[in-house]
Each structure stands twice: as C-alpha cells, then as structure tokens.
Amino acid sequence: MDATPAPYPGDVSLRLHDTATRMQRDFVPLRAGAASMYVCGATVQGLPHIGHVRSSLNYDVLRRWLGHGGLDVVLVRNVTDIDDKILRKSAEAGRPWWEWAATHERAFTGAFDALGCLPASIEPRATGHVTQMVELIERLVAGGHAYAAGGDVYFAVRSFPGYGQLSHQRVDDVAQGEGDTGAKRDAQDFTLWKAAKPGEPSWPTPWGRGRPGWHLECSAMATNYLGPEFDIHGGGLDLVFPHHENERAQSNAAGDPFARYWLHNAWVTMGGEKMSKSLGNTLSIEALLQRVRGVELRYYLVGPHYRSSIEYSDTALQESVAAYRRIESFVHRVRERVGTPEPGMLCAEFSAAMDDDLGTPAALAAVHATVREGNTALDSGDRAAASGAASSVRAMTGVLGLDPLDPHWAEDDRSADTATGALTALVEDLLAQRQEARARRDFAAADEVRNRLTAAGVSVEDSPDGPTWTLKDA
Numbered sequence: 260m261d262a263t264p265a266p267y268p269g270d271v272s273l274r275l276h277d278t279a280t281r282m283q284r285d286f287v288p289l290r291a292g293a294a295s296m297y298v299c300g301a302t303v304q305g306l307p308h309i310g311h312v313r314s315s316l317n318y319d320v321l322r323r324w325l326g327h328g329g330l331d332v333v334l335v336r337n338v339t340d341i342d343d344k345i346l347r348k349s350a351e352a353g354r355p356w357w358e359w360a361a362t363h364e365r366a367f368t369g370a371f372d373a374l375g376c377l378p379a380s381i382e383p384r385a386t387g388h389v390t391q392m393v394e395l396i397e398r399l400v401a402g403g404h405a406y407a408a409g410g411d412v413y414f415a416v417r418s419f420p421g422y423g424q425l426s427h428q429r430v431d432d433v434a435q436g437e438g439d440t441g442a443k444r445d446a447q448d449f450t451l452w453k454a455a456k457p458g459e460p461s462w463p464t465p466w467g468r469g470r471p472g473w474h475l476e477c478s479a480m481a482t483n484y485l486g487p488e489f490d491i492h493g494g495g496l497d498l499v500f501p502h503h504e505n506e507r508a509q510s511n512a513a514g515d516p517f518a519r520y521w522l523h524n525a526w527v528t529m530g531g532e533k534m535s536k537s538l539g540n541t542l543s544i545e546a547l548l549q550r551v552r553g554v555e556l557r558y559y560l561v562g563p564h565y566r567s568s569i570e571y572s573d574t575a576l577q578e579s580v581a582a583y584r585r586i587e588s589f590v591h592r593v594r595e596r597v598g599t600p601e602p603g604m605l606c607a608e609f610s611a612a613m614d615d616d617l618g619t620p621a622a623l624a625a626v627h628a629t630v631r632e633g634n635t636a637l638d639s640g641d642r643a644a645a646s647g648a649a650s651s652v653r654a655m656t657g658v659l660g661l662d663p664l665d666p667h668w669a670e671d672d673r674s675a676d677t678a679t680g681a682l683t684a685l686v687e688d689l690l691a692q693r694q695e696a697r698a699r700r701d702f703a704a705a706d707e708v709r710n711r712l713t714a715a716g717v718s719v720e721d722s723p724d725g726p727t728w729t730l731k732d733a
Contacts, residue, residue, distance in 0.1 A: 273328070275491075276566060276616050278499060278521040279425050283616055289490050289519060294330040296322065297481040297518070299494035299502070300382065302339040303363040304348050307370040307544050309560060309571070310527040310534035316557060316660075317524045317565040317617075318493045319376045323658050324613050335484045336379040338364055341386050342473055346459060356460060357386075370544040373553040374560070375660045375667055383480045385471060389462045391479040392471050395513055396451050396464075404512040407466045408442035410454025414505065416447040419512045425521060426500035435501050449505050451475050474505035481506075482515055492518035496525050497533065524565040534571070542571065551580050554668045558583040558661055562623055566616075581720065582627070584727040586652060587663040589630045589637075592691060593649035597642045599664070602657050603650030609658075619659065626655045638698040686717055690726050693719075 273286040288294050298318045301311060315336065325332050339345075340360040349359035364384075396412055399405035404418045416422050416430060423430055435449045450472040455461035461468040481489065494503060503521065510517040526533040534542070547556055559579035563569050593600055606629060612621035633648025656662045689708050696704035709719055712728070719728050 273324070273614050274616055275520055275522060278503075278523050281427070284520065286490075286520065288330060289488060292329070292331060294325045294332045294491070295485045295489035296332065296334045296491045296493065297477070297485060297489060298334065298336045298379075298492075299477060299498055300336040300338050300379075301364070301367040302342060302344065303360045303367060304342070304344040305363055307363075307367045308534060309542050309544065309547065309556070311367070312370050312374055312376075312544060313527050313560050313569070314493070314495045314524050315371055315376050316374060316560050318522075320561055320565075320619065320659055321491075321493070321522075321617055322377065323660060324617065327658050333380045333485065334377075335381050335383065335481060337477060337480050338367075338382055338384045339473070339476065340364065340384045341460065341470060366545075373544065373548060374557045375553060375665075377660075381484055383484065385476040385480070386460075388476065388480050388483060389471065391483050392452075392475050393462075393464050395475065395479050395482075395509070396466075398513045399451070399509060402512065402514075404509070405451055406444065408444075409440065410467045410469060411440070411442055411450060412452035412466055413443055413448040414451050414509050414512075415444065416449065416508065417445060419508045421511060422508050423504065425507050426504045428500065428504075433500070433504075449474060449501065451509070474502055474509065477502070478506050478510045478513075478515075478517070481517070482510065487514075488516035489518060491520045491522060493522040493524070496523045499523055522565075525568040527560075527569045527571055529571050531570070547576075551576065552668075554661060554663075555580045555583050561619055561659055561661075564616075564618060564620055581727050582623075583661070586626060586630055586656065586661070588687070588690075588727060589633055590649050590652060590663045591687060592637060592694075593633065593645050594664070595687070596637065596691065597646045597649075600646050600649035600653055602653040602662070603647065605654050605658070606651055609655045613658065622655065622659065626652060629655070634694075638694055640698075686712065686728055690719070690728065694726070 274283040275286050276282070277284045296318065298315065300315070301307065318334070318336075322332050322334050341356070345360050346356050349356040352359065396405060399414065400407070400412070403415070405412055405414050416433075423433065430447055433447055435447065437450055439446065452464065452466060452475070453469050453472060455468040455470070459470065461470055481492070492503065492506075503523075507517060507521075528534060529542075544556075551559075556576075559576050560569070562579060562582075569575075590600065606625050608628070609622050609625040612618035612625060615621070629648050629651050633645050633652065636642075636644035636648060653662050653664060657665065662668070689712060693705045693708040696702070696708065712719055717728050719726055
C-alpha cells in the first residue's frame with residue numbers, strides 16, 4: 260500500500276455529511292488550527308448498552324482523525340442528569356434521583372473507558388448549568404420567541420422562520436411528543452422550562468420554581484463552553500427531531516449561529532428495531548465484556564460506517580473478533596521476530612477513506628490489505644518490509660483507537676490471568692513456527708504443528724490476513 264505522511268496542521272481535506280444540507284461538505288474549521296465539537300452524551304437513567312456507546316465511539320474516531328490532521332480539538336460531551344425518565348425510574352427504585360443519576364453516570368464513564376474513548380475535554384451536567392439556561396430563556400422571552408404560561412415556559416415555534424430546516428419537515432406536520440397541559444399557544448410549541456411538581460427537584464427562576472426542559476440544556480452548555488458558534492454538533496439519528504431541531508431553533512432565535520455542521524450516527528438494531536430499554540432488546544456493555552475484550556467490541560462498533568445501522572448478531576460480533584485478532588496477531592508476530600514497530604505513516608487508501616465522511620469500512624480494508632502484505636513479507640524473510648507494514652498498521656489502527664500495542668489495551672491484556680497469558684505466548688510461538696514451515700514449503704511440519712494445537716483444544720483458522728486461533732470450547 261502507498262504510504263502518505265500526516266497532513267500538515269490545519270491542512271484538512273475532510274468531507275462530512277451534513278444533516279441540514281443532506282450532502283457532504285468540505286470541513287472548514289471556524290478557527291484555523293482548531294476544531295470544536297459538541298456531542299449529546301448520556302441520559303443517565305440506566306446502564307449503558309451498545310446502542311448508547313456507539314455514538315460516543317463514532318465521534319471519538321472523528322476527534323482522533325481531526326487531531327491526526329493537526330487540529331487542536333475541544334470535545335464537549337454532556338450528561339443529562341435530570342429528566343422525566345430519571346425521576347420516574349429512581350422513584351420506582353426508591354432511591355434519590357441524584358444518587359440514581361450519579362450511579363449510572365459512573366457506569367457510562369466506565370463503559371467509555373473500557374472501549375477506549377478518549378476523555379472528553381469537559382463533561383458538563385445539566386444540573387450544573389441552570390443559570391446559563393435561565394439566561395437563554397430570558398433572551399428568548401425578550402426577543403418574542405418564548406412565553407410563560409402557568410409556571411411553564413414555551414418556545415414559540417412559528418416565531419422562528421427556519422424551524423424544520425434541520426429535520427426537513429413542515430411546521431404544520433411536526434409533533435413534539437410531549438404532554439400538553441393546555442397552556443401552549445400552539446400545539447407545535449415546545450417546553451423550555453417545567454413548573455415545579457411536588458417531590459421533584461426545582462430551581463428558582465423569574466417564572467417560578469421548576470426544572471429545565473430537555474432541549475434547553477444542550478444549547479446552554481454548548482455555547483457556554485464553545486461559544487455562540489462552533490464547528491460540529493453530533494448525536495444519534497433519533498435526536499434529529501425533536502431534540503436537535505429544537506436546539507437549533509432556540510439557539511438561532513436567541514441570536515447564536517450555533518453549529519456549523521450537524522452529524523448523526525445510525526442505530527444499533529436487533530430484529531430491525533432500534534435498540535432501546537423500552538423494547539427490552541438491549542445488550543449491556545458489562546455483559547458483552549464478559550465475552551469479548553474491549554478492543555474487540557470497539558472494532559465491532561466502529562467498523563461499519565457511522566451512518567449505517569448495525570444489526571446486532573452474535574455471529575457478526577465473533578466475525579469482528581476474528582478480524583481484529585488477525586490484525587493483532589500480525590503486529591505481535593513482527594514485535595516478536597523483528598522488534599517493536601513504532602507507528603509510522605498512513606497508507607493513501609486509508610487517508611482517502613477517512614476523508615470521505617469517515618469511511619471506516621474502506622479504512623479497515625486498507626488495514627487488512629497492509630496486514631496481508633506484511634505477513635507475506637514476514638514469511639519470506641523480508642524483515643524491513645514486515646516492520647514497515649506493522650508501523651503503518653499501528654498508525655492506522657491508532658487513528659481508529661484500535662492499536663494493538665496501545666498501553667490502554669495492554670492493560671486490558673494484563674487483566675487476564677497468568678495462565679491465559681502463558682497459553683497465548685505458547686500458541687503464538689507455535690503458529691510462528693507453523694508459518695515458517697509453510698514458507699519453506701515443509702507442509703508436513705506445518706501440519707504437525709496444527710495437529711498438536713488441535714489435540715490441545717486450539718482451533719486454528721487460516722485467512723489471507725494470517726492465522727487466528729480460539730479455544731474449541733470458547
């Protein structure tokens with residue numbers, strides 16, 4: 260594969276699919292040498308599942324690619340720690356709402372770390388930014404875009420001519436999906452502030468005590484940390500309407516340009532339906548990490564294009580595990596036989612794929628092609644070519660957060676017991692001997708090694724990327 264150096268700082272050739280325009284646009288940062296991102300994070304109502312973390316992983320890859328291009332990236336990922344679901348579920352469990360939220364926030368933080376997400380620049384909580392929310396409401400009321408009624412405050416949708424342009428809907432066709440007490444002037448209006456109810460947390464405002472509406476919090480937190488205009492707003496496809504449409508409307512109506520690019524990742528589905536707790540079709544991160552390593556689950560979730568749905572199946576997960584292990588096995592073979600490869604240059608095909616709206620499927624195809632070339636070089640005794648291929652593989656997988664030699668994943672490996680570590684070392688050594696025998700066309704010796712592994716309960720799979728192994732009862 261042709262190698263290509265990293266772009267110079269600020270030399271960005273990335274094109275991103277913008278939801279608002281429904282087309283790919285050249286990414287031109289608001290400020291030279293920097294990129295600003297706001298990503299809708301967790302509503303901490305329960306334990307995280309793979310549908311939740313896919314979004315954060317996708318934008319983690321984007322952040323890494325922007326950083327590789329020389330940009331100084333600021334990523335804000337919020338935590339919604341107060342909303343109707345949190346209050347209802349904590350009440351059902353007989354636990355304080357704040358303790359319920361904090362418990363599940365820690366679970367999300369643990370899941371992000373287990374899957375290799377870089378820490379956000381800041382993770383603001385909704386409850387810590389009520390002052391900014393109240394100030395935004397005051398601006399909207401003063402501009403004639405919001406009104407108070409019965410202790411609630413609503414955004415007047417028809418006061419903003421651009422409403423519906425993000426989700427591409429006509430105002431008359433939208434339905435906010437929230438309850439209406441009859442205080443709204445128009446059914447299309449949405450709630451900015453909810454009047455206090457007995458037993459619920461509340462904060463003082465000029466309109467009486469209450470708590471924030473869901474859409475208000477993100478506008479307030481995004482502008483507080485990134486300014487009135489910033490580069491990228493990301494989130495799941497299910498947030499386009501009403502959440503992001505309403506964020507955009509209230510921010511623009513208040514006079515803030517807000518996000519310049521809107522990105523949305525597709526869902527993880529089971530049986531064709533979006534994974535959600537209400538449907539009972541969730542797979543928790545904790546449960547999956549009992550079956551596969553964090554790096555393998557990350558590979559499964561970042562491999563498909565971020566705008567493509569992932570239909571979960573055990574078979575697909577295991578195929579991803581095998582694919583990642585082929586990459587990992589090659590890098591470890593080079594380290595053991597030639598020396599530890601340092602991250603090198605990206606291949607041109609990888610860079611082109613990533614610049615084309617984060618084309619991770621084509622990017623991973625470039626990784627596997629390099630692995631195949633590297634294995635061929637290693638088996639033929641071309642140590643320099645094998646080492647160069649491994650260096651390129653480390654650079655490419657590093658961009659994706661999948662570098663087998665990244666210390667983060669080394670910790671994951673060290674979490675295995677001593678027996679597992681010893682088994683891995685012995686099997687990898689035998690596989691290296693088998694590859695050497697095959698390279699010199701001594702197939703009898705190669706078959707003997709495979710037979711020894713089979714007798715010991717180790718199943719070997721050959722592929723163009725090199726051999727991988729699993730325990731037969733695994």
